[in-house]
Amino acid sequence: MATMTTIIESTFRKLELRTAYGPVYRTVSTAPPRECTADEVPIIDLQGIYGGLDDRKKVASQIKKAAEETGFFYVKNHGISENIIDAARVQALNFFKQPVETKELVTRAKSKYFNGYSPPGASHASPSESKDARETLGWRYTPEYDPDPKDLNAIPPEVQRYIRGEEFVWEGTAHLPNFKEDVLRYWRACLTLSRRLVQIFALALDLAEDYFDRVTTYPGADGVFNFYPGMTPEEIEKAEDQVGLGSHTDLQCFTLLWQDMNGGLQVLKGQEWLKVPPVEKTFVINIGDYLMRLTNDRFISTVHRVFNHCPNDRLSMPFFFGFNFNETCGVLPTCISDDNPAKYQPITCGDWCQLRFEQTEPQY
Ligand SMILES: O=C(O)CCC(=O)C(=O)O
Numbered sequence: 001m002a003t004m005t006t007i008i009e010s011t012f013r014k015l016e017l018r019t020a021y022g023p024v025y026r027t028v029s030t031a032p033p034r035e036c037t038a039d040e041v042p043i044i045d046l047q048g049i050y051g052g053l054d055d056r057k058k059v060a061s062q063i064k065k066a067a068e069e070t071g072f073f074y075v076k077n078h079g080i081s082e083n084i085i086d087a088a089r090v091q092a093l094n095f096f097k098q099p100v101e102t103k104e105l106v107t108r109a110k111s112k113y114f115n116g117y118s119p120p121g122a123s124h125a126s127p128s129e130s131k132d133a134r135e136t137l138g139w140r141y142t143p144e145y146d147p148d149p150k151d152l153n154a155i156p157p158e159v160q161r162y163i164r165g166e167e168f169v170w171e172g173t174a175h176l177p178n179f180k181e182d183v184l185r186y187w188r189a190c191l192t193l194s195r196r197l198v199q200i201f202a203l204a205l206d207l208a209e210d211y212f213d214r215v216t217t218y219p220g221a222d223g224v225f226n227f228y229p230g231m232t233p234e235e236i237e238k239a240e241d242q243v244g245l246g247s248h249t250d251l252q253c254f255t256l257l258w259q260d261m262n263g264g265l266q267v268l269k270g271q272e273w274l275k276v277p278p279v280e281k282t283f284v285i286n287i288g289d290y291l292m293r294l295t296n297d298r299f300i301s302t303v304h305r306v307f308n309h310c311p312n313d314r315l316s317m318p319f320f321f322g323f324n325f326n327e328t329c330g331v332l333p334t335c336i337s338d339d340n341p342a343k344y345q346p347i348t349c350g351d352w353c354q355l356r357f358e359q360t361e362p363q364y
């Protein structure tokens with residue numbers, strides 16, 4: 001009698017990723033993503049960062065482990081109130097549901113520094129995947145709105161040269177009641193949390209807790225709303241490899257990501273895609289390329305992407321945190337040794353981001 005053998009073959013494909021210094025390639029599985037485990041993407045309780053030094057160190061050691069292993073983790077008890085998040089969420093939806101001409105009032109074409117609105121299909125995160133189906137609104141750091149108040153007449157000229165926020169974003173949305181207030185309240189809360197977290201990251205890297213304070217006075221602090229339109233059953237049928245946002249790594253030190261309850265975020269672990277599903281009352285945090293570089297690759301900036309092949313619209317609200325764009329930073333002293341010399345030259349976070357933005361962002 002003939003025996004039947006089932007051969008389960010994994011197939012792989014080549015993925016092109018953009019980096020500041022040009023494309024890199026990864027071989028990845030084409031198998032459907034599997035669920036992540038609680039070890040791979042742990043939920044870290046941030047309550048301890050508001051406690052004593054021992055508590056802060058405990059959180060730091062959990063963050064260190066997650067940053068070295070997957071580069072992605074959830075945080076709960078993060079201190080950002082549900083009201084603040086929900087008001088921003090509602091305003092984001094108010095913005096995206098406007099007619100396209102109204103959204104174009106803040107078109108990215110008006111921007112010198114990649115602020116504003118870009119429509120579905122305008123960005124193309126990975127050249128080896130489809131264009132991105134998401135539409136997006138972004139705004140960047142402005143000292144005037146910093147929760148840590150600034151004397152606007154005393155901003156050092158070298159800092160001023162690297163300020164990337166632009167007022168047209170708020171002018172062109174002024175017709176939406178409380179839009180600016182609600183959005184900036186969320187952005188400020190994210191910035192305040194990030195400044196606390198960067199101290200915990202310093203502990204995690206065996207540095208003094210205030211080590212990064214000096215380079216986060218006028219930090220990279222990019223707020224973004226991503227809207228992934230839902231699809232009809234016919235569209236889903238034909239969607240194939242249509243990405244919501246193609247495979248990429250984030251640019252700066254770390255990202256706080258709020259995602260709605262739809263799901264769709266995938267993270268690359270080795271050659272395998274993992275689903276990182278929404279968990280109520282959490283943010284996802286992931287490491288960005290600049291911090292990976294500064295840690296001599298100890299902390300990992302992990303490739304991720306989004307699919308939204310479903311009838312529901314999906315919304316996410318990432319906040320990208322980095323160092324003052326004018327500060328030149330090299331590999332951290334605790335991440336080098338005689339056996340492990342610095343692999344990278346110093347660069348400013350601002351120049352680093354600019355190199356990547358020029359390749360990724362839509363050119364009008
Ligand atoms: O929408 C998401 O869940 C992820 C967004 C993201 O990765 C990004 O904007 O860089």
Ligand SMILES: [Fe+2]
Nearest residue numbers: 248249250304
């Ligand atoms: Fe991202």
